[in-house]
Amino acid sequence: MATLVLDxxxxxxxxxxxxxxxxxxxxxxxxxxxxxxxxxxxNQLDEIKDPSGLFYILxxxxxxxxxxxxxxxxxDHLFGKxxxxxxxxxxxxxxxxxxxxxxxxxxxxxxxxxxxxxxxxVLRTNAGSLSAHHFFSSRPSELCCLLVDGGxxxxxxxxxxxxxxxxxxxxxxxxxxxxxxNHLKEIISYRQLHVMDETHVINQVKEDVCYVSxxxxxxxxxxxxxxxxxTVVRDYVLPDFSSIKKGFCKPREEMVFSGKYKTGEQILxxxxxxxxxxxxxxxxxxxxxxxxxxxxxxVHSIQSLPEEMHAHFFxxxxxxxxxxxxxxxxxxxxxxxxxxAPAHLPVSVLQPDNPICYPWEGGKLxxxxxxxxxxxxxxxxxxxxxxxxxEEKFDI
Amino acid sequence: MVLEKxxxxxxxxxxxxxxxxxxxxxxxxxxxxxALEKDNFQVRIAVPWILHQLSMTTPLSSLPxxxxxxxxPTFSETEEPEKKRRKTRxxxxxxxxxxxxxxxxxxxxxxxxAEPNYLSAEALPSSLPPRLFCCVCGxxxxxxxxxxxxxxxxxxxxxxxxxxxxxxxxx
Ligand SMILES: [Zn+2]
Ligand SMILES: [Zn+2]
Numbered sequence: 335m336a337t338l339v340l341d342x343x344x345x346x347x348x349x350x351x352x353x354x355x356x357x358x359x360x361x362x363x364x365x366x367x368x369x370x371x372x373x374x375x376x377n378q379l380d381e382i383k384d385p386s387g388l389f390y391i392l393x394x395x396x397x398x399x400x401x402x403x404x405x406x407x408x409x410d411h412l413f414g415k416x417x418x419x420x421x422x423x424x425x426x427x428x429x430x431x432x433x434x435x436x437x438x439x440x441x442x443x444x445x446x447x448x449x450x451x452x453x454x455x456v457l458r459t460n461a462g463s464l465s466a467h468h469f470f471s472s473r474p475s476e477l478c479c480l481l482v483d484g485g486x487x488x489x490x491x492x493x494x495x496x497x498x499x500x501x502x503x504x505x506x507x508x509x510x511x512x513x514x515x516n517h518l519k520e521i522i523s524y525r526q527l528h529v530m531d532e533t534h535v536i537n538q539v540k541e542d543v544c545y546v547s548x549x550x551x552x553x554x555x556x557x558x559x560x561x562x563x564x565t566v567v568r569d570y571v572l573p574d575f576s577s578i579k580k581g582f583c584k585p586r587e588e589m590v591f592s593g594k595y596k597t598g599e600q601i602l603x604x605x606x607x608x609x610x611x612x613x614x615x616x617x618x619x620x621x622x623x624x625x626x627x628x629x630x631x632x633v634h635s636i637q638s639l640p641e642e643m644h645a646h647f648f649x650x651x652x653x654x655x656x657x658x659x660x661x662x663x664x665x666x667x668x669x670x671x672x673x674x675a676p677a678h679l680p681v682s683v684l685q686p687d688n689p690i691c692y693p694w695e696g697g698k699l700x701x702x703x704x705x706x707x708x709x710x711x712x713x714x715x716x717x718x719x720x721x722x723x724x725e726e727k728f729d730i
Numbered sequence: 731m732v733l734e735k736x737x738x739x740x741x742x743x744x745x746x747x748x749x750x751x752x753x754x755x756x757x758x759x760x761x762x763x764x765a766l767e768k769d770n771f772q773v774r775i776a777v778p779w780i781l782h783q784l785s786m787t788t789p790l791s792s793l794p795x796x797x798x799x800x801x802x803p804t805f806s807e808t809e810e811p812e813k814k815r816r817k818t819r820x821x822x823x824x825x826x827x828x829x830x831x832x833x834x835x836x837x838x839x840x841x842x843x844a845e846p847n848y849l850s851a852e853a854l855p856s857s858l859p860p861r862l863f864c865c866v867c868g869x870x871x872x873x874x875x876x877x878x879x880x881x882x883x884x885x886x887x888x889x890x891x892x893x894x895x896x897x898x899x900x901x
Contacts, residue, residue: 389770390769390770391769392769395830395831396767396831398831398834400829400830400831400834402827402828403827433851434846434847434848434851436834436835436837436838436848437838438829438834438837438838439834442827490851501845501846502846504846504851505851505852505853506848506851506852506853507853508852508853512766512767512769513766513767516765516766516767516768517766520765520766521868524866524894524895525866525867525868531770533769533770551870554869554870558869606867606868606869607868610863610868617856617858617861618853618856619855619856619858619860619861620861620863621762621763621766622759622762622763623763624855624856625852625853625854625855625856626853626854626855626856626857627856627858630853630856630857630858631853634853634854
């Protein structure tokens with residue numbers, strides 16, 4: 335029997351059999367400007383030669399699965415003959431859901447996985463629980479860890495004491511990758527060039543040029559300077575999808591500080607945008623979201639838990655998810671936590687090599703663990719006991 | 731110099747016109763935050779930016795050049811493609827699987843629940859003082875627009891703000 339591990343994110347699905355390697359695939363459908371009538375599913379994105387003005391159709395809304403038509407199209411594609419060729423009757427699936435997933439969505443998950451696809455057995459869980467399994471497998475002497483899961487829709491802080499998820503300590507900051515990209519899109523459109531339709535392109539700009547500042551107001555001053563003194567400013571060459579397939583930053587020595595470029599490329603000039611955008615993770619109130627930033631929320635989470643665990647949490651803060659990959663994020667978070675935490679407690683923030691696939695790797699380990707068969711629900715179980723058995727066994 | 735005087739006189743004249751009350755300001759803010767949740771931007775006036783040549787001598791705060799305002803057919807956020815082809819699943823099923831986030835959240839009745847849940851997990855408001863930035867250029871700001879409560883850093887940015895966003899939410 336095979337086990338398929340699917341970390342089903344709101345933006346990308348991390349999927350693969352537990353014996354194989356993981357693949358990261360867009361968990362959505364697309365329509366392109368050039369072929370409006372055709373809908374592209376998941377990695378069919380690669381077939382779109384000109385992804386300017388790309389239109390996204392996403393199964394998730396505010397981090398929760400609501401558009402089942404789209405989700406099933408993506409899953410049909412992923413499980414089908416073009417991709418993973420799943421033999422459902424002989425396959426167990428480990429699949430992730432958001433924290434505090436709504437009960438009706440949980441029931442829909444059961445029905446679709448057991449009745450529509452007819453998986454032999456299912457383990458529904460949170461990405462955090464898979465990450466925690468990964469963490470404790472690689473550091474068996476640790477008692478607690480605090481996961482920071484930065485995704486497309488929001489950022490969660492989830493404390494685990496061994497395999498136990500400490501629900502009372504979970505915090506959600508409503509800042510995710512989508513908000514940052516949309517904000518960047520909006521300020522670029524207002525300040526220099528209309529890019530509101532270019533979510534795909536601007537998302538790439540964000541990934542290529544944004545960073546977390548270690549000295550925010552100092553960087554504000556630097557980014558206001560003229561000419562060479564401004565060490566923050568970058569010129570980003572936008573793709574035209576014919577001769578330039580992918581955007582890139584002009585090397586510093588090729589930058590023209592006054593006057594025009596003669597190359598005829600389409601250029602965005604980015605200065606304070608580079609670090610003001612990821613700053614929302616630390617200060618959501620900068621754009622009017624009245625919530626704590628991540629460091630404050632972490633401290634608030636830890637304070638809500640038994641005091642004897644505090645030292646263990648502050649020492650084992652683990653970053654997962656694609657939205658925390660900004661250069662400088664780990665250092666800044668550690669510095670801010672150092673300042674906020676009680677002075678006698680050591681603080682350590684760890685960033686795994688691949689934060690996006692860290693939960694998936696945890697799922698892979700779990701699939702090979704000796705008691706895996708105990709924690710799944712089989713199709714017979716479900717047919718006999720219905721949703722009840724899933725509520726009993728799964729900790730969502 | 732003369733030009734600057736003129737514009738500040740105009741700014742003053744503008745400011746006597748109208749002042750947005752707190753409720754309106756809050757509504758504008760939630761509309762802005764709502765817009766940041768969109769999966770796709772709804773094209774009103776499409777300006778294909780590929781056609782524009784951005785001059786590097788233009789200061790950052792200047793507006794995009796007025797481009798060709800072709801009206802492209804728009805995609806809709808809720809548009810359901812290939813609706814006709816799928817008739818395999820029952821109506822009951824369809825209805826159950828067609829609820830949006832707000833409906834689902836309401837149905838959960840979370841405000842009555844004692845155990846930790848989606849609502850209780852939201853991070854509380856920060857105890858740190860708010861940081862204020864110019865709504866035009868993004869640099870730290872010291873002044874507040876008397877009309878809408880937006881922030882600005884200089885008379886140049888105030889003018890841009892008045893001409894573009896002050897009494898309208900354009901994006
Ligand atoms: Zn300004
Ligand atoms: Zn104003």
